[in-house]
Amino acid sequence: MTRREIRETVFKILFSLEFNDISEIREEAELELEHASLYDEDDNKMDAVAMTEEEKAYVIDRVEAVVAHITEIDETISGISQGWKLGRIGKAELAILRLAVYEIKFDEDIPVKVAINEAVELAKTYCDVEAKSFINALLAKLAD
Secondary structure (H helix, E strand, O other), rough: OHHHHHHHHHHHHHHHHOOOHHHHHHHHHHHHHHEEEEEEOOOOEEOOOOHHHHHHHHHHHHHHHHHHOOHHHHHHHHOOOOOOOOHOOOOHHHOOOOOHHHHHHHOOOOHHHHHHHHHHHHHHOOOOOOHHHHHHHHHHHHHO
């Protein structure tokens, strides 16, 4: 499984936080991992993604790490999105931003430019046309 596929799976689990209680995140992660699949550029479901136990553990660890820093991540997003309250940001966009902010602020193994680029790529797949520019602008502001 590629890093992009793993990141996409983490995004999907973080997205589910908007509809479920944060205390149920591990259960949500395990459910998503059981049914993990990817979509092509036209939103056509592709084959289920085979994940090793190591990859599954990495995904769960990554999700739990983002959740552990969620307050600080959300404060950062609020700070760079002047005039936009978190509730006004689309749910998919917010999940993408949370993951990217985590990678920029807390993951020294991922270069800032890679975190931003991957967030924009997720936005191209899961959000409307304007979202990629919005996400890119916010993350660029954070990177400065």
